Amino acid sequence: MAACPSLTFSEVTQARFDCLVQKAAADGIAISGNQGMTVVNHGPVHAQISWNFDPVNQTLTLQYLNPGIFAGCNQVNGMLHDLVASCP
Numbered sequence: 001m002a003a004c005p006s007l008t009f010s011e012v013t014q015a016r017f018d019c020l021v022q023k024a025a026a027d028g029i030a031i032s033g034n035q036g037m038t039v040v041n042h043g044p045v046h047a048q049i050s051w052n053f054d055p056v057n058q059t060l061t062l063q064y065l066n067p068g069i070f071a072g073c074n075q076v077n078g079m080l081h082d083l084v085a086s087c088p
Helices: 014-026 075-086
Strands: 009-011 037-041 045-054 059-064
Touching: 009 075, 014 059, 014 075, 045 075
Parallel strands: none
Antiparallel strands: 009 059, 037 045, 045 059
């Protein structure tokens, strides 16, 4: 299955991005630097997520790269929306 459409969030300040990195770390998800890819393992879900934070334009782009039968695009993208919304 192809990667899910990317999600781009605006008004993501450095402080907001730092909040997201801390919340991800608390869930065992390693995010290092302004761009990269990480793997999320929760039970049967093995999700690869890429990110690109642009501090100048204050945008964050997230993309679920390997949707599967246990977690489709809508489910994981919904979780990513919730995560970003949880940081002011």
